[in-house]
Amino acid sequence: MAIRRWSWHPGIDAGDTKSWKLSFTILTLLSTISTAAQVIDHSIIMDTPPSYRREVYHFDQLSDEIGTAPVDIPTNNTVDASNNVGAVAGQTPPSSTSLTRQYGYHTLRHDSVVSSSSHAPSYASNGHDSTSRLLRNPGDRKLSVTSTSSSIWQSSETDVDDCIVEEHTGVPVSRNIMEKKGPDGAIEFVPLKVKGGNVVKGEADSEEAAADKSGGGGETTLKPTMGWISGANLVVGLMIGSGIFAVSGKxxxxxxxxxxxxxxxxxxxxxxFAGTFSYxxxxxxxxxxxxxxxYLDAQYQKPRALVAFLFCWCMxxxxxxxSEAVDSNIFGQYILYPIYGSTEAIPRWPKTGLAVACVTSLTILNIxxxxxxxxVHDWLTFVKLGTVIAISVTGLVVATGVTHVPIATSNFSAPFAGTSSSASGYALxxxxIFWSYEGWNNLNYSLGELKDPVKNLPKAATVGVSLVTFFYLTANVSYLVVLPTSELLAAKELVAAVFFKKVMGxxxxxVxxxxxxxxxxYGAVAAMMFSVSRVIQAGSVAGVLPFSNLLKRLHPKTGTPVNALLLNWCVAMLYIVAxxxxxxxxxxxxxxxxxxxxxxxLSVIGLFSLRRTRPDLKRPFKVWxxxxxxFILxxxxxxxxxxxxxxEPYPYFLPPLLSVLLTLSGVPVWFSIVKNIPKTGMDFAMHH
Known part of the structure; x- marks a missing residue:
C-alpha cells in the first residue's frame, strides 16, 4: 500500500494542498451556514408577540392505559399538569392523581401554536412562570394546553401524534410510546396510537390517523411497516456496503x-456483537x-438535550x-471498472456523476x-449477501486446489511476519473495519416503524449481525487465498473486482x-438514506433543527419525509463533489x-448510568x-x-479535527435555540 508521511514541504504538490484546503473550507462553511439558518429561524419565531402560547390536541377523549373506558374532561375545566390545580368559572377539575389513574399519563405536552392575545383564554396565574394546564375548549371539541410562559419555543400546530408522555421524575419518552407498570411493578413502555378518536395502546385507525393533519399541512407520524425479516434485511443491507469489497487491502x-x-x-x-447486544x-x-x-437524551440530561442534539447535528x-458519499463513490468506481480496468485510470467526473445519480435516484424512490x-432495499440485500457468499465460497474452492488459480501460499507460510507496532495505524x-461493520445499530433508528419492537428487535439484530460477521471473516480468508500481499495492496478500493477477475476471467x-x-x-446507500431521513424528521418534530416546520412534514399522499430526504440529498452532494x-x-x-x-x-456508558438511576424501567433484555x-474500551x-x-497522504489530524469542528458547530445552535426553550416544552427534545 503506497503510503507516505504528510508534511507541508513538497511531499504533496501545490495543487493537492489547495484541494484539501478548499475541501476543508467548503465543509466548514456547510456547518456555519446551517448554524446561521437556525439562528435566523429562531429570531423569526421570537419576534412573535410573547404573550402566551396555545397548544392544541386534535382528539376528543383520552382513554386509560389499556385503551378502554374513555373519560371526557368537563367543559371549561383547567388542570395544572404540575400538580398545581387551577380552575375556570369556579368549577373543580379532577386532580393530577385522578388524571394519572384515568388516562395512564403523568403529563401531556405538545408542540405549540402561537396565537394572538385576543384569543387567549382567561385564567388566573398561580405564580409559576411556565405553567401547563389541560383545558377543554367549548365548541371546537379540542383538548388544549395553555401556559402563562412568556417564552415561545416553536411556532407550529401539530396533531395528537406529536404529544408526549412524560413521568415527572424520570425519563422523557416519545409520543408513540406510553408508560405503564407491569405485574411486577417495573415500568415499561408500550406503543401509543390513535384509534376511534382516542389515544390507546395498539393499532391505529389508518383513515383517522391520516385525516389528522398538522397545521403545516401534513402528517408527522411514521407507521410501523417492518417485520423481523425486513428488520434483519435492513441490518444486513447497511452492514454490507462498500467496506468488505474495498478496505481489506488498506x-x-x-x-x-x-x-x-x-x-x-x-x-x-x-x-x-457487543454493540448490538448493548443497543x-x-x-x-x-x-x-x-x-x-x-438514548443520549435520556442518559445525559444536563446540559439539557446538549449531547443528544450534537449527535443529531453530527448525524x-x-x-x-x-457515508452515502463514500458508498456512492464506490458504486461509480465499480460501474466504470470494466471500462477502465484500474482505479488510477478511472476519470474523476464520470465517477462523480454516477455517484450523484446513485443518491438522486434513491432520494426520488424514498420520496x-x-x-x-x-x-428495493430487501431485493438488493439478497444481491449483496449473495455477492459476499460468492467471494467466500470461491476462495474456499480455490483453497482446495481443484482450480487452475494459484494459491497465495506466502500469506499463510508466515502469517504474522511484518506485523506493525503502530498504535495509530491499528486505530485507522x-x-x-468498523466502516465495513457499520449498520449493526441501524434498526434502532427506525423502531417506530418496526412491528412489536420488543419482540422483533433482538431477533432481527442478532440474525443480521451474525450473518454479516461470518461471511466477512470467510470473505477475507478468500482474499488472502487468491491474492498475494502485493496485489491486495495495489488493488486499493477495487479488491473484490481484482479478486473476481483473477478467479473467473x-x-x-x-464485468x-x-x-x-x-x-x-447502491443498496447500502438506500439503507443509510432511509435511516437518516427519519433522524432528520424526528429532530424537526422536536423543533431543534433549522426550518423544523418544513422538515418534519410527511408527504400527504405517500407518507414519506420528503423535505428531510431533500435536505439529506443536498448535504450528500457536497460530500460527493467537494x-x-x-x-x-x-x-x-x-x-x-x-x-x-x-x-x-457515550451511549453504552449511559446504559450503565440508566441501570443505576432507573432500575424500575423494564428491561426484557440485558447485555452481559x-x-x-x-465495547466502551x-x-x-x-x-x-x-x-x-x-x-497518510493528507494531514493525519485533519479527519478527527474536522469531525470535532463539525460537531462543536452545533453548540451555538443548541445555546441559542434548545437551551432557551422552556422546560415545559423541551423535556422531550430529540425523542421522536
Missing part, C-alpha cells in the same frame, strides 16, 4: 501482516425511533451524508414510496461481478468514523456487562489514537 497495509489483518477483522465482529437492551427499554439521539451534517424503498485499520469476473458489487454499494481525488475514500471514512464511535461509547465494557481507543501521527 487494513493489511496498516497492520502489516495477513494474520494480524484476520485478527483485527475478528475483533471488529466481536465489537459489532438491544436500550431499544427494548425505550422502544422508539431515533437510536442514539433518544445530519457528517455521519450519514458522508415516492417508503414501501417500495424497503422492497479499525476505522476501516475477464468476462464474468471483470458481471463488479456490477454486482456496484449494486451492493473532496479532492485520490485519497478521498480514506479521508471520508475517517471523518465519518471518528464522531460515530465517540457517540457509540463484560460485553458492554469491551474500543470506543475510547478509537477516540484517542487517531491524534497520534501516522503516514
Amino acid at each position: 487494513v493489511l497495509g496498516y497492520v502489516g501482516s495477513p494474520g494480524m489483518a484476520l485478527v483485527i477483522w475478528l475483533i471488529g465482529g466481536l465489537a459489532a 438491544i437492551e436500550l431499544g427494548c427499554m425505550l422502544p422508539q425511533s431515533g437510536g442514539e439521539q433518544a 445530519i451534517l457528517a455521519i450519514r451524508p458522508g 415516492c414510496s417508503a414501501k417500495w424503498a424497503i422492497r 485499520a479499525l476505522f476501516k 475477464s468476462i464474468v469476473g471483470g 458481471i461481478c463488479p456490477l454486482l458489487v456496484a449494486l451492493s454499494a 473532496p479532492p481525488p485520490g485519497a478521498a475514500y480514506n479521508f471520508l471514512v475517517d471523518v465519518v468514523g471518528y464522531p460515530t464511535w465517540v457517540f457509540y461509547g 456487562p463484560p460485553f458492554a465494557i469491551f 474500543i470506543a475510547v481507543y478509537l477516540s484517542i489514537f487517531p491524534w497520534i501521527p501516522v503516514e
